[in-house]
Amino acid sequence: MRLLVQNVHKRFGKLEALKGVSLELGAGEILGLLGPNGAGKTTLIKVVLGLLLPDGGEVVLEEGGARRRPQGHEFGVLLEGSRNLYVNLSLLVNALYFGGIRGLPPREVRPRFEAWLERFGLRDRLHAPLASLSRGMQQKAALALALALKPRFLLLDEPTLGLDPVSRREFEGILLELKKEGWGILLTSHDLEVVERVSDRVAFLHRGEVRRQGPTRALLRDWAGEGYRVRLAEPKAEALLKALGPGWSAEGPEVLFFLGPWEALREALGTLPVEVLEVSRGTPSLEALFLHLFGEARPSPSA
Amino acid sequence: MLCWQLWSEFLLEWNLTRRYWFDTLAGLLASVLFFYSMVLGLENLTPEGLASLGLDLGPLLLVFAAFNLVVGTFQSIAYSVQSEAALGTLEHLGLARGGLLRQLLLRALVQGLAGITFSLLTLLPLVLLLGVRLTPASWWPLGLLPLYLAALGFALGMGALALQFKRVEGFFTIVQFLFLPYFFSLVRFEPWMTHLPFAPGAYLLRLAFTGEEVSPGLLLLALVQALLFLGAGLFAMAWVYAAVRRRGLLGRY
Numbered sequence: 001m002r003l004l005v006q007n008v009h010k011r012f013g014k015l016e017a018l019k020g021v022s023l024e025l026g027a028g029e030i031l032g033l034l035g036p037n038g039a040g041k042t043t044l045i046k047v048v049l050g051l052l053l054p055d056g057g058e059v060v061l062e063e064g065g066a067r068r069r070p071q072g073h074e075f076g077v078l079l080e081g082s083r084n085l086y087v088n089l090s091l092l093v094n095a096l097y098f099g100g101i102r103g104l105p106p107r108e109v110r111p112r113f114e115a116w117l118e119r120f121g122l123r124d125r126l127h128a129p130l131a132s133l134s135r136g137m138q139q140k141a142a143l144a145l146a147l148a149l150k151p152r153f154l155l156l157d158e159p160t161l162g163l164d165p166v167s168r169r170e171f172e173g174i175l176l177e178l179k180k181e182g183w184g185i186l187l188t189s190h191d192l193e194v195v196e197r198v199s200d201r202v203a204f205l206h207r208g209e210v211r212r213q214g215p216t217r218a219l220l221r222d223w224a225g226e227g228y229r230v231r232l233a234e235p236k237a238e239a240l241l242k243a244l245g246p247g248w249s250a251e252g253p254e255v256l257f258f259l260g261p262w263e264a265l266r267e268a269l270g271t272l273p274v275e276v277l278e279v280s281r282g283t284p285s286l287e288a289l290f291l292h293l294f295g296e297a298r299p300s301p302s303a
Numbered sequence: 304m305l306c307w308q309l310w311s312e313f314l315l316e317w318n319l320t321r322r323y324w325f326d327t328l329a330g331l332l333a334s335v336l337f338f339y340s341m342v343l344g345l346e347n348l349t350p351e352g353l354a355s356l357g358l359d360l361g362p363l364l365l366v367f368a369a370f371n372l373v374v375g376t377f378q379s380i381a382y383s384v385q386s387e388a389a390l391g392t393l394e395h396l397g398l399a400r401g402g403l404l405r406q407l408l409l410r411a412l413v414q415g416l417a418g419i420t421f422s423l424l425t426l427l428p429l430v431l432l433l434g435v436r437l438t439p440a441s442w443w444p445l446g447l448l449p450l451y452l453a454a455l456g457f458a459l460g461m462g463a464l465a466l467q468f469k470r471v472e473g474f475f476t477i478v479q480f481l482f483l484p485y486f487f488s489l490v491r492f493e494p495w496m497t498h499l500p501f502a503p504g505a506y507l508l509r510l511a512f513t514g515e516e517v518s519p520g521l522l523l524l525a526l527v528q529a530l531l532f533l534g535a536g537l538f539a540m541a542w543v544y545a546a547v548r549r550r551g552l553l554g555r556y
Binding site for chain 1: 305311312394399
């Protein structure tokens with residue numbers, strides 16, 4: 001079973017939000033959809049769900065040789081910036097309601113929802129109103145519901161938003177387990193460490209176009225040796241980032257990574273107010289690659 | 304599948320009523336007090352009471368309950384669209400099996416049934432307080448049907464506007480003039496009222512509530528008119544739903 005996004009175009013007035021986007025998501029696979037704000041990620045997800053009608057192209061579900069337009073209720077969804085659930089009602093009522101409108105009986109939804117809540121440590125809040133939960137807990141409850149609906153594919157738009165580091169780690173583990181169980185997951189997140197660890201493939205979307213896509217490891221390998229790891233004598237990496245131009249990222253308090261030509265690095269090193277202990281060639285992280293691809297989109301602070 | 308979609312709307316209605324029980328109770332009391340004080344006021348206008356004005360209290364009570372139901376239905380879909388958009392859950396309703404339109408229609412149906420329950424709960428204390436007997440004709444549900452379907456058609460039209468503009472309360476005030484024919488036709492029905500919205504249905508309802516015989520011609524006219532409004536409402540809603548999905552306005556508030 002595969003979900004195919006084929007040459008999708010979407011325009012809002014003068015803004016061309018999607019310019020011939022093509023993607024593919026199979027069962028048992030996590031596809032990371034990355035891009036800066038306004039790249040078109042949420043627009044694409046809404047097109048897949050049928051909440052937005054494309055101007056061109058199509059979204060197809062391919063199963064056993066048959067191809068058809070998928071229906072919205074076949075997806076488990078976390079929409080970014082959306083409440084996803086009724087805040088004034090209990091978690092259980094929310095689950096039964098949103099399961100019901102997708103045609104699922106309570107006897108199917110309730111045990112699955114309770115099992116997911118148990119896994120998220122929220123089982124004892126089943127009858128509590130959503131409003132009484134913290135932002136992170138609400139996000140977990142919405143995710144538990146998306147999973148309890150047992151959809152064909154999961155579309156998660158910024159699912160780690162509001163989660164604490166521990167919950168984020170748990171969430172990562174859950175994504176990997178879901179993948180093993182055969183779920184197809186489309187994941188958009190600015191939490192690039194999570195995406196790097198869990199995704200099989202990534203697609204970089206910029207101004208409505210897929211700039212690059214491919215297996216995560218292979219994409220990073222393509223850039224192996226193209227970047228430089230700079231070890232500092234003092235833990236000032238984060239502070240220095242503000243003054244450095246595009247292409248720079250921090251890999252820890254004392255380590256900077258630069259993805260770009262040697263000449264640019266040499267020029268930047270000359271201006272660093274901190275002693276440099278070591279410079280070595282290295283493979284970039286997804287964050288470094290992201291900054292390299294999209295850092296130029298905004299003027300650098302020093303410009 | 305459809306039964307679970309309908310069941311989920313009952314679940315939501317019941318839980319919202321429970322959650323906001325105080326407001327529900329206050330609304331019920333307000334409705335009873337409003338009508339009771341109106342009747343007292345009218346009775347005090349003449350020393351001979353309401354009968355001298357040609358008003359029969361029993362049918363008047365029933366018409367009042369029906370009016371509440373029709374007005375409630377009329378606003379239901381637009382109100383659902385507006386509140387879901389404000390909460391940020393409208394797009395999730397769009398993921399319902401069969402789509403948003405089906406789910407909103409099911410919700411309107413459930414809200415209609417809740418409206419009937421509310422009306423009956425309003426009638427009960429009024430009947431006891433005023434000591435009147437309600438003697439509608441046995442075919443009264445048939446009399447109510449065209450009016451309800453016409454109101455549903457208008458509700459879909461208002462829902463279509465709410466999908467596009469989200470907040471349409473101001474427009475409601477203007478559109479409520481559509482209910483004037485409802486009141487005209489409660490007194491008498493004349494040929495020129497045939498094409499007025501709600502007029503044939505309301506007159507049919509009057510016949511039912513005053514215990515008169517059903518008029519097949521009028522029933523047919525009211526049903527045809529109601530189905531036309533319903534069809535137009537469905538078309539408007541489907542058309543605007545597609546338009547807002549093209550323009551990316553569905554989830555915006």
